[in-house]
Amino acid sequence: MEFEEKRKILIDSLRPNGIGNKVLDAMMRVPRHLFVPDELQGTAYIDMPLPIGYNQTISAPHMVAIMCELLEITEGMKILEVGSGSGYNAAVMAELAGEKGQIYTVERIPALALFAKENLKKAGYRNVTVIQDDGSCGLEEHEPYDRICVTSAAPRVPQPLIEQLAAGGIMAIPVGNGEQQLVIVKKDKEGKITQQAWGGVIFVPLIGEYGY
Numbered sequence: 001m002e003f004e005e006k007r008k009i010l011i012d013s014l015r016p017n018g019i020g021n022k023v024l025d026a027m028m029r030v031p032r033h034l035f036v037p038d039e040l041q042g043t044a045y046i047d048m049p050l051p052i053g054y055n056q057t058i059s060a061p062h063m064v065a066i067m068c069e070l071l072e073i074t075e076g077m078k079i080l081e082v083g084s085g086s087g088y089n090a091a092v093m094a095e096l097a098g099e100k101g102q103i104y105t106v107e108r109i110p111a112l113a114l115f116a117k118e119n120l121k122k123a124g125y126r127n128v129t130v131i132q133d134d135g136s137c138g139l140e141e142h143e144p145y146d147r148i149c150v151t152s153a154a155p156r157v158p159q160p161l162i163e164q165l166a167a168g169g170i171m172a173i174p175v176g177n178g179e180q181q182l183v184i185v186k187k188d189k190e191g192k193i194t195q196q197a198w199g200g201v202i203f204v205p206l207i208g209e210y211g212y
């Protein structure tokens with residue numbers, strides 16, 4: 001079966017999780033097999049996390065879909081991702097933000113920052129910038145961000161990320177050690193912060209100044 005056919009079966013299977021057409025269509029446009037190590041391309045369209053080296057993973061497609069759905073990404077947004085990994089989630093967000101959108105994604109491990117950069121280039125994404133750094137401190141240079149997506153689990157929501165979220169912005173971040181909750185942080189137009197737990201998730205730990 002061709003990659004595209006396998007991708008369609010996978011994306012259709014995500015619909016019952018409450019994922020809307022916008023996110024499903026965006027995921028249909030991203031060739032996930034270009035974001036996994038060559039020897040794992042055959043399993044790229046199974047709904048599970050896959051190893052990408054350095055004890056890290058590309059997240060399962062349903063998790064990417066859920067986070068993108070909760071983030072309510074629209075065209076032209078400026079988005080910060082903490083934890084580039086393979087670059088796949090950044091690519092899906094780039095599809096949702098469109099040509100006028102801008103994605104900044106920060107990765108702690110130098111070899112993975114390079115892996116993400118190369119994968120994004122191979123797949124043709126020009127509006128995604130990969131930065132190698134400790135993303136637990138956010139990325140002051142381009143703040144504020146309309147959306148922040150953290151793809152590793154923090155002990156608590158890092159204060160710099162709250163500060164770098166734009167008024168009206170939304171952040172999705174796994175929080176907790178062992179038992180993790182996906183927390184949705186919203187900043188209203190007046191700067192008031194609300195946090196809501198979405199449900200249990202499993203992510204690798206956020207390592208860094210505001211991480212573990």
Ligand code: SAM
Nearest residue numbers: 058083085086088089107108135136206207208
């Ligand atoms: N979003 C990724 C993708 O689409 O492939 C999956 C990310 S993986 C589950 C989590 C990533 O967060 C790992 O690559 C890990 O090295 C990275 N990470 C952990 N702590 C970090 C930090 N403080 N700053 C940036 N990246 C971090």
